[in-house]
Amino acid sequence: MSARLDARIPGGPIAEKWDRHKFEMKLVNPANKRKHTILVVGSGLAGASAAASRAALGYQGKCFCFQDSPRRAHSIAAQGGINAAKNYQNDGDSVYRLFYDTVKGGDFRSREANVYRLAQTSLNIIDQCVAQGVPFAREYGGLLANRSFGGAQVSRTFYARGQTGQQLLLGAYQALERQVGLGHLRMYPRTEMLDLVLIDGRARGIVVRDLVTGEVTSHAADVVVLATGGYGNVFYLSTNAKGSNCTAIWRAYKRGAGFANPCFTQIHPTCIPQSGEHQSKLTLMSESLRNDGRVWVPKQKGDARPPNQIPEAERDYYLERKYPSFGNLSPRDIASRAAKEVCDEGRGVGPGGRGVYLDFADAIKRLGEHTIRERYGNLFEMYERITAENPYRVPMRIYPAVHYTMGGLWVDYNLMSTIPGLHVAGEANFSDHGANRLGASALMQGLADGYFVIPYTVGDYIGSTKLERVDASHPAFTDAERAVSERTATLLAIEGKRTVDSFHRELGKVMWDYCGMARNETGLTHALEIIPQIRDEFWRNVDVPGSAAELNQALEKAGRVADFLELGELICRDALERRESCGAHFREEFETPDGEALRDDAHFSHVAVWQYRGENQTPERLEEPLEFENVHLSQRSYK
Amino acid sequence: MKFTLHVWRQAGPTAAGAFSTYEATDISGDMSFLEMMDAVNESLIERGEQPVAFDHDCREGICGMCGMMINGIAHGPMRATATCQLFMRHFTDGDAIYIEPWRARAFPVIKDLVVDRSAFDRVIAAGGYITAPTGGARDANTILVSKSDADDAMDAAACIGCGACVAACPNGSASLFAGAKIAHLGVLPQGQAERRQRVLRMIAQMDEEAFGGCTWHGECHEACPKAISLDVIARMNGDYLRALWTTHEEKQEQGAG
Ligand SMILES: Cc1cc2nc3c(=O)[nH]c(=O)nc-3n(C[C@H](O)[C@H](O)[C@H](O)COP(=O)(O)OP(=O)(O)OC[C@H]3O[C@@H](n4cnc5c(N)ncnc54)[C@H](O)[C@@H]3O)c2cc1C
Numbered sequence: 001m002s003a004r005l006d007a008r009i010p011g012g013p014i015a016e017k018w019d020r021h022k023f024e025m026k027l028v029n030p031a032n033k034r035k036h037t038i039l040v041v042g043s044g045l046a047g048a049s050a051a052a053s054r055a056a057l058g059y060q061g062k063c064f065c066f067q068d069s070p071r072r073a074h075s076i077a078a079q080g081g082i083n084a085a086k087n088y089q090n091d092g093d094s095v096y097r098l099f100y101d102t103v104k105g106g107d108f109r110s111r112e113a114n115v116y117r118l119a120q121t122s123l124n125i126i127d128q129c130v131a132q133g134v135p136f137a138r139e140y141g142g143l144l145a146n147r148s149f150g151g152a153q154v155s156r157t158f159y160a161r162g163q164t165g166q167q168l169l170l171g172a173y174q175a176l177e178r179q180v181g182l183g184h185l186r187m188y189p190r191t192e193m194l195d196l197v198l199i200d201g202r203a204r205g206i207v208v209r210d211l212v213t214g215e216v217t218s219h220a221a222d223v224v225v226l227a228t229g230g231y232g233n234v235f236y237l238s239t240n241a242k243g244s245n246c247t248a249i250w251r252a253y254k255r256g257a258g259f260a261n262p263c264f265t266q267i268h269p270t271c272i273p274q275s276g277e278h279q280s281k282l283t284l285m286s287e288s289l290r291n292d293g294r295v296w297v298p299k300q301k302g303d304a305r306p307p308n309q310i311p312e313a314e315r316d317y318y319l320e321r322k323y324p325s326f327g328n329l330s331p332r333d334i335a336s337r338a339a340k341e342v343c344d345e346g347r348g349v350g351p352g353g354r355g356v357y358l359d360f361a362d363a364i365k366r367l368g369e370h371t372i373r374e375r376y377g378n379l380f381e382m383y384e385r386i387t388a389e390n391p392y393r394v395p396m397r398i399y400p401a402v403h404y405t406m407g408g409l410w411v412d413y414n415l416m417s418t419i420p421g422l423h424v425a426g427e428a429n430f431s432d433h434g435a436n437r438l439g440a441s442a443l444m445q446g447l448a449d450g451y452f453v454i455p456y457t458v459g460d461y462i463g464s465t466k467l468e469r470v471d472a473s474h475p476a477f478t479d480a481e482r483a484v485s486e487r488t489a490t491l492l493a494i495e496g497k498r499t500v501d502s503f504h505r506e507l508g509k510v511m512w513d514y515c516g517m518a519r520n521e522t523g524l525t526h527a528l529e530i531i532p533q534i535r536d537e538f539w540r541n542v543d544v545p546g547s548a549a550e551l552n553q554a555l556e557k558a559g560r561v562a563d564f565l566e567l568g569e570l571i572c573r574d575a576l577e578r579r580e581s582c583g584a585h586f587r588e589e590f591e592t593p594d595g596e597a598l599r600d601d602a603h604f605s606h607v608a609v610w611q612y613r614g615e616n617q618t619p620e621r622l623e624e625p626l627e628f629e630n631v632h633l634s635q636r637s638y639k
Numbered sequence: 640m641k642f643t644l645h646v647w648r649q650a651g652p653t654a655a656g657a658f659s660t661y662e663a664t665d666i667s668g669d670m671s672f673l674e675m676m677d678a679v680n681e682s683l684i685e686r687g688e689q690p691v692a693f694d695h696d697c698r699e700g701i702c703g704m705c706g707m708m709i710n711g712i713a714h715g716p717m718r719a720t721a722t723c724q725l726f727m728r729h730f731t732d733g734d735a736i737y738i739e740p741w742r743a744r745a746f747p748v749i750k751d752l753v754v755d756r757s758a759f760d761r762v763i764a765a766g767g768y769i770t771a772p773t774g775g776a777r778d779a780n781t782i783l784v785s786k787s788d789a790d791d792a793m794d795a796a797a798c799i800g801c802g803a804c805v806a807a808c809p810n811g812s813a814s815l816f817a818g819a820k821i822a823h824l825g826v827l828p829q830g831q832a833e834r835r836q837r838v839l840r841m842i843a844q845m846d847e848e849a850f851g852g853c854t855w856h857g858e859c860h861e862a863c864p865k866a867i868s869l870d871v872i873a874r875m876n877g878d879y880l881r882a883l884w885t886t887h888e889e890k891q892e893q894g895a896g
Contacts, residue, residue: 053773068694069760071800072702088780124776131776133769133829135784135792142783161793166701170796174768181764189757212749241696275669280677281698382700385724386671451773499684501677545684550651551750553692554684 004258005609005624008412009113014630015095018117021413022456026463033058036462037221039206041193041248043070045165045443046426047227048172049450055179057455062219063176064188064208066243066556071173074229074241075446078165079286079379081149081157082443084122089146093154095119101152102441103631105331106406106434107583107599109261109607112630113413114431118441121448126158128451132171136160148329149288149439157440162286162378168443172450192556194487195480196224196252196422203422204470207480209488211556214549216481216488218472223421223458226252227450230405230427232265234564234571235516236508238402239271239284245560246567249409249428257417258609258622260410260430262567263575266437266584267517268403269335272386272396273355282401283386285358286379287439290328292363292372293396295319295335297356301346307357307395318342326638333436333584333597334638336400340517341595343399350397359395400517404442406433406584407574410609410624414457415449418611420465423458425449430607435583488548491558496541500557503538507531507561507568515572520588524576528569535565570610570619577621580604592635601633640666640732644679646691647739649748656748658737668728672715673698673705675727692751700724700864703799706806707752708739713803713862721801721864741806744849745813756802758848759816766840767820769830788826795822797865804859804867810851815859817841818871821878835882842879 010021028036036059040051043065051063065073085098098119103110126144130136136158137145149157160167179185188208195207197218205220231246232238253259270285296317298310318338320327330338339356342348349355364372369392373380380391387397408430409417415431416423426446433441510530514523538561546552581590581597582604590598607624642663649656663679670678673695680690695705700721707722709715715725730736738752746754784792796819804815821838824830830837853872860869 049773056772067696067702067704068756069703069800071760072696072704074697074702076702077697077699086779124774126779127776128771128773130779130782131769131771131829133771133792133824133827135789135796135823135827136779137793138784138786138789140786142785143780160796163701163793163797166799167793167796174763175771175773177760177764178768178770180760181766187760189760241702242698243696276667278667278670278674278678280671280674283699382724385720385726388726388728455773499681501681543684545687545689551692551753554690 004418005410005622006412007111007624008414009111010413014112014116017113018120025456025460028459028463030058034060036060036223037062038223038225038458039064039219039221040225040227041206042073042227042229042426042428043173043176044073044075044227044229044426045169045172045446046428046450047073047225048169048176049447050225050227050425050454051185052172052175052179053451053455054458055185057459061179061185062188063185064191064193066190066192066211068189070176070187070189071170073169074244075169075443076166077241078443079162079284080288081147081159081164081440082125082168083149083152083156083440084126084158084444085119085156086123086126088144089155091154093156095123097154098122098156100631102432102438103434104636105436105438107436107597107636108434108601108605108628108633109264109582109626110432110434111626112628117453118432118445118448121452122444124452125444125447129168129171132175134160134167134171147288147291152438159288162376165443168447172447193248194251194484194559196255197476197480198255198419199470199474199476202420205472205477207477207484209484212551214547214552216485218477218481220470220472220474220477222462222467223423225423225425225454225458226409226428227425228428231567232402232405234507234568235402235511236504237274237279237282237512239268239282242281245563247560247563249424250563250567252409252417252419252422254612255419256612257419257422258410258611259407259570260607260609261407261574262571262610263515263578263585264406264435264583265402265571266332266404266406267336267400269332269339269400270358270398271401272383273350273399275351283382284401284403285383285396285398287332289358289376289379292367292375293328293358293360294362295328295356295358297342297347297349299347303347307349307359316342316347323638330638331436331438333586337517337586339400355397355399357395358398360391361395364392404437406430406435406437410607414460415453416457416461421461423454425454435585485548488555488559491542491544491555491562492548494540494542494544496543498541498543500542500544500554500561503534503542504557504561504564506534507565510534511568511571515575518586518588519575521576524572527572528576531565531569531572538562538565574608574610578604578608599635605633640668640727640730642666642675642730642733643735645735645737648691648751650750652747652749666727668726670727671698671723672709672725672727673723692753694753695723698723701799703801706741706801706803708742708806710737713741713807714864719864719866721799741802743802743805743811745805745811746802754802758850759800759802759813761848762813762817762841762844763820765844766833766837767824769824770833782828784827792823792826795819795867795871798867799865801864803862803864805850807858807862808851809856809858810854811849812853812859813845813850814853814872814875815863815867817845818875819867821875822871825874825878834878835886838875838878839882839886
């Protein structure tokens with residue numbers, strides 16, 4: 001194993017690793033904590049929970065986000081729920097089962113020790129959130145309610161109507177604001193991190209741009225935590241927020257942090273289909289809908305009849321047919337690919353034939369409209385608002401869309417990247433979900449990282465490392481500031497003919513066509529030829545109006561799209577090199593006779609980690625081998 | 640469809656603002672209001688003009704970042720709908736549409752349609768939380784919450800912090816916003832210990848910001864994209880009176896050895 005990729009997995013049986021590791025950690029004297037500054041970039045579930053927990057421990061803290069308030073991080077949009085192995089329903093759940101499901105669901109491309117810890121801490125998360133006042137759904141007796149969710153056969157998902165992410169984030173946000181009010185933490189909203197600063201090989205701060213005044217400044221620190229979310233917007237259309245971006249992790253990558261499994265991108269099966277070229281984003285319809293909705297398309301190609309005129313016998317409930325034991329609850333990668341397949345066969349519905357039905361007629365008959373309204377009222381409303389169709393009367397139309405990125409900066413067991421002092425939490429890191437994330441497990445991971453892992457491991461780093469005092473007058477900071485300002489000036493000076501958005505759409509289409517739900521060598525090779533051409537044109541022909549010294553949204557976008565244009569290439573490269581199918585990464589050359597993903601454990605049971613080697617150089621591909629001591633490698637089967 | 644937009648343009652916080660008129664052409668009914676604004680901005684950039692600055696992020700009606708006065712109504716004509724969830728099919732081809740930023744003393748304009756809502760964060764920082772240090776929580780199911788209390792808490796907690804309530808209020812009051820948080824935390828058993836302090840501190844902070852008082856116009860509820868009920872304000876007022884009567888000075892902590 002490469003020395004650079006020591007995962008630092010503690011010894012001992014899997015169930016004892018985390019406790020043992022916590023005991024062996026170095027502690028920081030409470031009086032000394034004040035002397036250490038920790039920067040958290042991002043205020044989503046991972047960032048807000050990390051910042052609030054650590055400020056409470058007595059460190060000096062600063063937290064940054066690009067929105068106008070930390071409460072607006074995209075975690076706010078999560079709908080369905082959060083998993084925890086509480087086994088409150090007594091249906092056979094346990095830490096071990098959640099661990100097992102997550103490793104298997106990730107198609108054996110995640111690290112066992114991390115996943116086990118995730119399952120363990122899931123128990124504390126629910127306790128913590130309830131203590132903060134998160135209004136989870138309740139049974140009539142006052143106990144917490146659960147539902148089953150995306151590919152799980154036990155009911156372990158906790159939820160707050162269709163707004164679970166919102167409520168969890170508000171809990172973390174309130175804890176964070178409390179620390180701000182007490183003066184322990186400073187919050188910098190409307191501030192974008194544009195570079196990471198290293199001194200003596202360690203992460204010692206960041207360079208940021210004030211998005212209101214345009215001022216570029218530096219913040220020095222002992223530890224930097226990136227919790228900047230996912231990079232799904234590299235596809236232009238996704239369920240992410242418009243501002244979601246890869247800039248923070250990309251700049252860190254270019255400073256030396258390894259980027260793990262960039263090609264593992266999750267395409268979510270239940271989104272509202274695109275309605276036209278003007279579309280600016282895609283809207284997710286929570287997967288929980290698949291608990292009661294049945295997915296189908298007409299059996300006949302090109303059947304243009306309205307859904308209610310297609311008799312039962314002429315409908316193909318293809319998930320129930322192909323995966324009788326999981327049916328409509330099959331995992332996301334499988335459900336998405338199955339939808340693509342039936343649409344490719346010409347059996348898709350709605351404009352352009354890119355859609356399948358999600359039908360609630362049976363559930364309404366069985367449970368009554370009232371129950372369905374109680375369970376999904378706000379989702380049905382949202383659907384109707386966007387499509388002008390009433391899903392209580394006609395089946396919803398759904399289609400897969402880019403949703404989540406399992407890849408991200410490589411981290412060890414302590415969530416530290418290949419750069420000492422740079423920790424990465426939440427969707428921004430690569431850990432835990434392997435090649436496919438199960439529903440309701442990203443919220444769990446974000447909060448596990450932020451509340452329960454980072455506070456310990458950052459303390460351990462500070463306690464065991466001799467850190468010289470540095471401040472922002474160090475030449476490493478002034479050099480980085482200059483580079484950031486020069487890049488901004490360059491973008492503004494191009495004065496070309498095309499808008500930033502037009503380049504973003506063009507890149508997105510290439511990514512979707514060649515590196516989407518199904519990938520192959522020819523397509524990926526082609527994408528690797530055209531992405532550099534788009535990038536080239538961008539730097540010659542983009543038009544960024546306005547100046548650097550003001551609120552300039554076109555400039556913000558330009559910087560982010562410039563980074564996506566580089567990341568897109570790395571994603572395709574990673575997809576090309578991974579000559580197997582696993583989870584969300586489906587290579588058409590590698591499938592079983594019945595069309596399922598065909599893994600190649602002999603050659604690819606590893607994390608692929610990309611190391612930057614300079615402008616226009618092919619990055620180096622390193623491997624962290626994965627060992628499965630507890631869950632036996634097997635072909636995932638949901639039949 | 641085609642629209643004539645009269646958009647408030649203001650270069651900075653202290654600059655004078657004015658309406659500029661733009662034609663929005665080729666607009667489809669399936670476009671959201673913000674997608675219509677995107678299209679206008681693309682054409683402005685292509686013509687060498689500055690695009691209109693406006694806040695937005697999730698475009699799913701939940702992050703609370705977007706918001707504009709549309710024909711004088713916060714978030715526009717559809718009830719219980721944030722600007723990003725308003726679709727152009729609800730307008731008539733050829734309409735003139737007036738677009739302005741939130742107008743409130745506590746929300747100074749930063750640029751064009753972008754305003755500074757940081758006062759909301761400060762109101763939360765003053766007391767809009769339950770103190771629950773990480774790690775010390777007891778098992779979640781040892782706290783029973785009746786389903787109806789949980790539902791009431793969730794109804795109030797649905798607030799997205801967009802500021803439409805303040806913009807719609809003739810007094811620029813933040814009572815619906817603060818009341819929603821006070822109601823959310825105040826109906827839960829976990830929120831009782833800090834209930835009195837919470838309301839006193841949040842109201843003191845609101846007064847310190849430039850928010851006005853509530854005189855029961857009810858415009859806030861009409862404008863609210865989550866249709867938060869006016870009950871939360873009544874509840875806040877009740878909590879406030881009770882807290883005023885019953886709160887004593889905090890006792891000094893005595894360290895005995
Ligand atoms: C529509 C939708 C529904 C979902 N539903 C579920 C669900 O039901 N269950 C589940 O488990 N998961 C769900 N997910 C996934 C889950 O919500 C996310 O993976 C998770 O919330 C990410 O949290 P985070 O803290 O890592 O990042 P985010 O919440 O995205 O936060 C990122 C933060 O980083 C900041 N930031 C980014 N770049 C910079 C920069 N350069 N400088 C400064 N700040 C920066 C942002 O301002 C923001 O504060 C859903 C995702 C989506 C999109």
